[in-house]
Amino acid sequence: xxxxxxxxxxxxxxxxxxxxxxxxxxxxxxxxxxxxxxxxxxxxxxxxxxxxxxxxxxxxxxxxxxxxxxxxxxxxxxxxxxxxxxxxxxxxxxxxxxxxxxxxxxxxxxxxxxxxxxxxxxxxxxxxxxxxxxxxxxxxxxx
Amino acid sequence: xxxxxxxxxxxxxxxxxxxxxxxxxxxxxxxxxxxxxxxxxxxxxxxxxxxxxxxxxxxxxxxxxxxxxxxxxxxxxxxxxxxxxxxxxxxxxxxxxxxxxxxxxxxxxxxxxxxxxxxxxxxxxxxxxxxxxxxxxxxxxxxxxxx
Numbered sequence: 001x002x003x004x005x006x007x008x009x010x011x012x013x014x015x016x017x018x019x020x021x022x023x024x025x026x027x028x029x030x031x032x033x034x035x036x037x038x039x040x041x042x043x044x045x046x047x048x049x050x051x052x053x054x055x056x057x058x059x060x061x062x063x064x065x066x067x068x069x070x071x072x073x074x075x076x077x078x079x080x081x082x083x084x085x086x087x088x089x090x091x092x093x094x095x096x097x098x099x100x101x102x103x104x105x106x107x108x109x110x111x112x113x114x115x116x117x118x119x120x121x122x123x124x125x126x127x128x129x130x131x132x133x134x135x136x137x138x139x140x141x142x143x
Numbered sequence: 144x145x146x147x148x149x150x151x152x153x154x155x156x157x158x159x160x161x162x163x164x165x166x167x168x169x170x171x172x173x174x175x176x177x178x179x180x181x182x183x184x185x186x187x188x189x190x191x192x193x194x195x196x197x198x199x200x201x202x203x204x205x206x207x208x209x210x211x212x213x214x215x216x217x218x219x220x221x222x223x224x225x226x227x228x229x230x231x232x233x234x235x236x237x238x239x240x241x242x243x244x245x246x247x248x249x250x251x252x253x254x255x256x257x258x259x260x261x262x263x264x265x266x267x268x269x270x271x272x273x274x275x276x277x278x279x280x281x282x283x284x285x286x287x288x289x290x
Contacts, residue, residue, distance in 0.1 A: 028268070036272035052268050105252055109259045109271065116260035121177040122195050124256065128178055 010126035026061025100135035154273035168212030233288035251278035
């Protein structure tokens with residue numbers, strides 16, 4: 001299900017707003033994932049606070065959004081852009097790739113929450129496809 | 144039987160009281176049909192659902208969205224015994240409608256997203272988590288009679 005030109009336009013357009021709020025959006029998406037889907041907490045046992053107020057969650061949330069911004073800026077070669085991150089997730093972090101769908105969902109929820117007028121059904125579709133491609137690229141090096 | 148904390152019950156029922164069933168239902172169903180277009184297979188009798196604009200303007204989609212959200216309301220009213228309360232509805236989805244239960248999750252995702260867009264910051268992480276749990280319980284009850 002490759003990204004059409006329309007999809008890419010939609011993703012770039014909403015991301016131009018999202019990238020400016022990287023820390024807040026990232027913290028929200030991450031905190032919501034940890035709270036609503038408790039199995040995901042197993043990867044963060046070294047965090048003292050998993051709430052949206054946590055400094056650790058803010059730092060890590062920003063990293064996630066910044067990495068996605070990089071993917072958006074290289075939307076024609078997401079695999080290439082995320083190659084190093086894929087290696088890291090595969091060999092160091094070893095996050096079960098089933099979890100990528102969960103964080104993708106909370107990212108979409110946060111985009112809808114912060115940008116309700118911009119997050120139309122077509123933009124929602126484009127972002128869902130984009131995050132699926134990101135998830136696939138992240139899992140590339142696993143085996 | 145599902146264990147609900149007082150906080151979860153409060154989060155779910157308080158938000159539900161503010162939901163415009165027709166509006167939220169329509170928006171969620173529109174998103175299901177646009178974002179997961181293979182779900183259109185279940186709605187061949189709805190007329191023109193060939194593109195996003197047609198889907199958004201389709202009266203049958205709107206009406207059905209309201210029907211589905213009303214059932215969500217029923218689920219909330221029976222949240223302590225939902226598997227039992229939804230026996231008939233589950234059988235109906237399995238034996239009459241032949242809906243792949245994977246689609247329940249897609250609808251649930253769309254509903255959570257529409258609630259976020261509608262309620263904004265009032266859809267706090269706590270409220271969001273309670274609703275994801277409610278959605279998971281509904282999906283489980285709806286899936287129960289499949290065989």
